[in-house]
Amino acid sequence: MKLAGLLLAAAATLLAGADDTFLIRGIDVYPVTSKPMQGVSVLVQDGKIAEISAKITPPKGMKIVEGKGLRLYPGMIDSATNLGLQEVQSVRETVDTGELGEFMPQLRALVAVNPESEHFGAVRVNGITSAIALPGGGGGRGGGTQTIGGQAALIHTSGWTWEDMEISRSAAMQLTFPSMGGRGGRGGFTPDTVAELVGGDAGAAGGANARRQYDDAIAKINDFFDEARRYQKEKAAHAPGFETDLKKEAMIPVLDGKLPLAVSASTADAIHDAIQFADKQHVKIVIMGPREVGKAGAELKAHNIPVILGRALALPEHEDDSYDQAMALPNEFYKAGVKFAMGTFTNEFVRNLPYQAATAVAFGLPADEALKSVTINPAEIWGQADKVGSIEKGKWADLVITNGDMLEIQTKIEHVYVKGKEVDLTNKQTRLYEKYLSRQ
């Protein structure tokens, strides 16, 4: 029975039709990077977008997809997941995020991605064709106690192996930035004034203590970076007695400003400190999961630092925050002129990425910006805009055909393509549905 189930699951993920060359005809195209075009044709060749034109005459025998009355969007990108590395959140055996050790830049999320994870089947059908897979806990368990969790990968949500799924094996280095009274900006959200007031003397003393611990934690990170830089110099100078150190080796692209640090920071203060840190170390950063804009908006804009926003459907941080704080946050960042993309931070919610974006629209974000935040913006932030994120010639044919707005719950997803290959829209859940629907 178990074996049969496994075989069934394996068979079902066989990508339907290996043919990655075809023509989509007469469809309304939403390229994201340019204005929508009505009733045009898109030629896909060897998995890539070869041509977009009002009329393309297909070679004889080419597969044609009729797109009349339908829409074509680029596949969506979730910028914070543990896809492939976490199956059942509460069962440690199924969780491969959150390795032991504090500074672990040499770890690569990509190599632990299980292409057969049931999550991929569940998210593909809603049009999510790629995702950042974080090595540290994006949410749920497996957070570990790391400061540097390892290298995050940008992956396709469909493929035979992790190599096949790879878009970028090293899209970012995950850094959990310390915060006052907590780590990763998860705790420590209390503004200084309130923290001091609430606690009185003891609070002030506690505040000083927390400040010292915080400064120590940042100093420790700086030390690690400084050591890595010394290593880099020794290596370049072929210093006598030089020995390879995989941790420091993994830091070189970060130090060279080629690989961004994905830094978790929730408060404006934490963001400010992260920017200071980045300036001091001359490294590139992306802020992960901020919960407020505040004075950080102008600073982020001035430094041209992008952010990855967490779920718009989240509770406010404090009792006295406005009820719609999280829903309105994307628009706040937009108004501040900060570039942002969206992430769900928990595998279970990846399939709701479009609905998170729509919620941001309900609370003020222009619809175009919402669409960008799940397509071209993440592609640019993760340095892969030449491959994914829009419908443009030369990019992977990561495509979604719908009967309406891709961000709307009521919209039907008709076809999904990853690298030009049509994705099977059945999954474990549709199979259970069909099976039990037929129970008499």
Place this chain on the structure above:
Amino acid sequence: MRKLFVLALGVLAPLGAETIVIRNATIMTVTHGTVKGSVVVKDGKIADVGEKVMEPAGATIIDAAGQYVIPGIIDCHSHIAADGGINEGSLSVSSMANIKDVINPEDISIYRALAGGVTTANILHGSANSIGGQTIVLKMRWGKDASLMIFEGAKPGIKFALGENVKRSGNPQGGGRGATPAVQARYPGTRMGVEDVIREAFTEAKAYKAEWDAYKAAVARGEHPMPPRKDLKLEPLKEVLEGDRYVHSHCYRADEILMLIRVADDYGFKIRTFQHVLEGYKVAKEIAAHNAGGSTFSDWWDYKMEAVDAIPFNATLMTRKNVVVSLNSDDAELMRHLNTEAGKAMKYGGASETEALAMVTLNPAKQLGIDNRVGSIDVGKDADLVIYDKYPLSDFAKVQKVMIDGSVYFDRDKEVSGLAAKAAEKQKLVDKLKQQQQQNGGRGGRGGRIG
């Protein structure tokens, strides 16, 4: 300090219900289709609804042109407004504990739920025990005290729980989140034990009921017997046996759902609702035959082992098999957008618009036995109404106004326009405290005292 800020935030409680006409709206009644027209609210009740209505003189007019009106959302599974813990986890049968005793009317989650269109919620004990504590149905009357939040006349309930959460305390290896050390292991540690705990409890409850029945029969015969000793653990279970208390049972897997149905059959009581019931679709036939309801999540899955076979089609599939289905939150955040969760029932499995909307309005009302009062827009029912700016089963919609008993408890325009004033009020309080602390020479603050 925090409490002070919350008070500053709080919207003044509505004084008395006025006569209101909501005009030019698209009204989704749930029971008789969608009407373009007006709703008349009088004395806290729905007085009229239709394309053309008689507008009472002097009525307050709400122009809802382009907007949608639905019945107040009912959440059949919530833990908000319960002060402190919700799990009396020391015993496997904690039926003597009652959520009613710990209602905190100042929990900000109440206001947030309101802002998400929720007007009524079933507040449950936690799921640590096979038989948990007693439950209470509340209306989200923010600003009123606890006793005035209680839904008048709603039948009381009791929480049961099956599966992983219950087993956790009895797991010698520790059961993950919230696990107690093996030395404190508490029976049961398996699904077999869960069945036994429930059977043991109802064996006792039956004997207890028999004592009372014998006593009452003797009194009826004119005798003067000593009454049996009142047992606060068994009293609620006796009420379950007598049909005077609803059983809301937390469950995930098909096997345990079927087990509880058979236990209930054997002891002659009914399960009112299966809660979560993520594998309900596998035994929908048996659930329907027992006449139980199913109250589930739209698409939560895979967060624990017993949730791996959860499918987003569950709500629609159970509906197709004649189970009365509601979509609940079990979560202060999810609670705020149950309208989109209903929208997902249309996406996954193709529930009709009315079926989907009923899953968060009329169906939970039925499950809680309050559908004579709430759950649809019908003349004579409580004026618990939500106005959305757009089609409410879409993720692009947001709540504009929420009315309970004909009084507006949430108004987005006022909320937005009042933000600056609230911020100023907060700053004033902060300044005042700072000043006080300076006057005290930095001493005597709340944290200054030891002990």
